[in-house]
Amino acid sequence: MVHFEKELSRKEFYHGYIVDFCVHQVELEDGKTASREVVHHHGGVSVVALDEKGRLLLVRQFRFAAGKELLELPAGKLEQGEDPMAAAARELEEETGYQAESLELLTEMIPTPGYCTEVIRIYLARGLRRGRQHLDPGEFLSVEAVDFAQAEEMALSGQLPDGKTQLGILALTARMRREKASECDEK
Incomplete structure (x- = not known):
C-alpha cells in the first residue's frame, strides 16, 4: 500500500x-x-573531514536553539539552487580553514520529517590541506581535531548530541568496516 x-x-x-x-x-x-x-528550509550540508593522522575535524560553537555549546561536524545551509558539493567545500573552508582534495557524498538525512523539509547531505572530505578560515559575520567557533575512534565513542555515548554529526561519524564507521571486509575478502 x-x-x-x-x-x-x-x-x-x-x-x-x-x-x-x-x-x-x-x-x-x-x-x-x-x-x-x-x-x-533549502537544506544543508555537513562534512566529515578526516585528516592524515586519522583525526576528525569538529567545530565547537554555541547553539542558541539548543541553549548550549555543541561540538559538531562543520556544516552550513544551502542557498536556494546552490550545488551541495560546492556548499560542502565552502563550509569546510569557512569554518575550519581546510580545503579537501576530494569530496564525496557519504549519506543524507531528513532531520525532522514530521514538520520540516530540510535535507542535509553529508560529505566525506579527504586529502585535507590548510587554507584560511573565514567565518561568516556573527559566527564564532573553534576547531578541534579529535581522534576518529574517540569521536565514534563520543557519538555513541551522547557526548555529540547533534544528529548530523552522529550520522556522519557512524556512516563513515560503517564504510570503513565494509572497506576493511572487502580488503580481507580480496586476500
Missing part, C-alpha cells in the same frame, strides 16, 4: 532568511482533511 497526503492549499505565515513557515491543508487517504504546519 502506498500512503499519501494531497495538498489542497498553502498559507505562508512567515518568510525568513533561513526558513519559511506555512500551514498546509491536506486531503488524507480516507478523504478527510487535516492541517500540516511545515517549516520550509
Whole structure:
C-alpha cells in the first residue's frame, strides 16, 4: 500500500532568511482533511573531514536553539539552487580553514520529517590541506581535531548530541568496516 497526503492549499505565515513557515491543508487517504504546519528550509550540508593522522575535524560553537555549546561536524545551509558539493567545500573552508582534495557524498538525512523539509547531505572530505578560515559575520567557533575512534565513542555515548554529526561519524564507521571486509575478502 502506498500512503499519501494531497495538498489542497498553502498559507505562508512567515518568510525568513533561513526558513519559511506555512500551514498546509491536506486531503488524507480516507478523504478527510487535516492541517500540516511545515517549516520550509533549502537544506544543508555537513562534512566529515578526516585528516592524515586519522583525526576528525569538529567545530565547537554555541547553539542558541539548543541553549548550549555543541561540538559538531562543520556544516552550513544551502542557498536556494546552490550545488551541495560546492556548499560542502565552502563550509569546510569557512569554518575550519581546510580545503579537501576530494569530496564525496557519504549519506543524507531528513532531520525532522514530521514538520520540516530540510535535507542535509553529508560529505566525506579527504586529502585535507590548510587554507584560511573565514567565518561568516556573527559566527564564532573553534576547531578541534579529535581522534576518529574517540569521536565514534563520543557519538555513541551522547557526548555529540547533534544528529548530523552522529550520522556522519557512524556512516563513515560503517564504510570503513565494509572497506576493511572487502580488503580481507580480496586476500
